[in-house]
Amino acid sequence: MVKAAYLHIPFCHHICHYCDFNKVFFQNQPVEAYLEAMDQEMKQTVSAFPTKELETIFVGGGTPTALDEKQLEQFLTSIRTHLPLANNGEYTFEANPNELTKEKLTLLKEYGVNRLSIGVQTFNEELLKTIGRVHTNEEVERLVKLAKEMGFSNISLDLMYGLPGQDLEMFHQSIEKALELDVEHISSYSLIVEPKTVFYNLMRKGKLHTPSEDDEAKMYGFLMDTLAKSNFNQYEISNFAKPGYESRHNLTYWDNEEYYGIGAGAHGYVGGVRRSNVAPIKRYMDLVEEKGFAYLDEHVVTVGEQLEEEMFLGLRKTKGVSKERFAEKFGQSIQSVFGEAIAEQAKLGLLTDEDGYVRLTTKGRFLGNEVFQAFLGIND
CATH class of the missing domain: 1.10.10 (Arc Repressor Mutant, subunit A)
Incomplete structure (x- = not known):
């Protein structure tokens, strides 16, 4: 039985230099028509693969908070209409600190969103510019404070290490600043330079200077030690939570359980079949209109593959x-x-x-x- 759904909003007002997720610049995109296609895909997916209710919904991107208020309400209405979330379900939205206004937070709260995943990456503002982020530390602090005041009690921050020009002290300061904000969850990943990114092009030209493997290992060691001392449980290689605030959605992946994948470039796993949607937005919309789905690939997972996935996904969990x-x-x-x-x-x-x-x-x-x-x- 499907327990989770991932929904992908591919629009961004700015493209980060490390990001290889399916994304496009927001300007001049058919946003409302894309949301209508997602609505149709949700409807068809639940019809084809029924479930009683979901335990988690996760909206990622791209940048979901790039949507304006009208677009956001259109999208939230579709989710409420088609995806049945359990009363105690986890409902996460990814957010950029400079885009999530009080009005958008009000909408998220009204439609049942109860977890925010905020893309901070670093609290060093020079380093933010290096990686293509456009928010400020003040905007992060403002958003966390405002979200708490509005009743959001499950907030996660994303941080990165191994970034170009980042030293141990910079990363230490970012961790300490994150702890000062008293959030419930911290995800922290090392930089992986992926093809089709700004950083990949710089690396090929010999212009990307990242920390040594030894320094990166020291950053990870500091991360584990410091968060453990601050009552955070490392429940997965890169994820840390206060007791009871582990990401239930991400645990769906690591427990190798089934989930819907909705949107351009999204991946799903239902009925022993892994499906991936086409990434180009126009192609995605055309296929949904024509067929109700936009699958690029459908792979029946063999028993051997299931056994392997159970191991390498499950071993990511600390337990x-x-x-x-x-x-x-x-x-x-x-x-x-x-x-x-x-x-x-x-x-x-x-x-x-x-x-x-x-x-x-x-x-x-x-x-x-x-x-x-x-x-x-x-x-x-």
């Missing part, structure tokens, strides 16, 4: 992969499938196998991608 749940889900023990790989990674000090879970060690969190690779291709 790891449940051996009992694995056996119930697949009818075979985790040892019979991955015993050799688990033993090999444990010997390297990267995994532990205890208390009914296979999980990364602290050392393993620094080398997560290498560990995940050990579980790929075993069932080919």
Whole structure:
């Protein structure tokens, strides 16, 4: 049964230098027509793949808060009409600090949004310019204060490390500033330079100067240590929450459960099939009008792939992969499938196998991608 939905708003007023998500400049885009196409896709998706109610809805981008108030209400109305959210459901909107006004917050609150994910990335304002962000620290502080005053009690900040020109002290100051704002959740990711980004083009020209691997590791170590001392639980490699504020939507992915994907370039996983939508907005709208869906690809996940996904997604969680749940889900023990790989990674000090879970060690969190690779291709 589908428990979650991801909805993609691809419009941005500014394009960040590191971003490789599906996005376009807002100006001169057919925003209202795109929202109408999303409305139709929501309707068709729930009709084709019924669910009783969702536990989480996550709106990402692009920049969802780039929508003006009228467009935002149009979109929120569609979600309320087509996607049944449980009474205690988690409903998240991504937000830019300089775009989320009191009027937009009022709309979000009215339509049931109860979690905000604010894209801060750094509290160093020179570094913000370097990465193509246009907000200020004052706007972050204003938004967090205003959101709390309006009753939002589940606020997450996104921070990045390994950025060009960023040193250890800059990152330390960003973490300390985030803690001063007393939010419930912090996500912190290292920079990955992706193709088709400004940073990728600079890297190819030898003009992108990022911290050394050693300094990046020190940033991650500081992140884990400092947040642990501040009552944040590291429940996933890059995510930290005060008790009870873990992102239920993201846990849907890491628990390898099913979810709808709505919008241009969105991905979904329903009925054992992973589906991805076309990314170009005009093509997306045309396909939805013609067929009700805009699939670029539909991939039936084989049993072998399911086994691998259960491992490399589940190992992202601090608690790891449940051996009992694995056996119930697949009818075979985790040892019979991955015993050799688990033993090999444990010997390297990267995994532990205890208390009914296979999980990364602290050392393993620094080398997560290498560990995940050990579980790929075993069932080919």
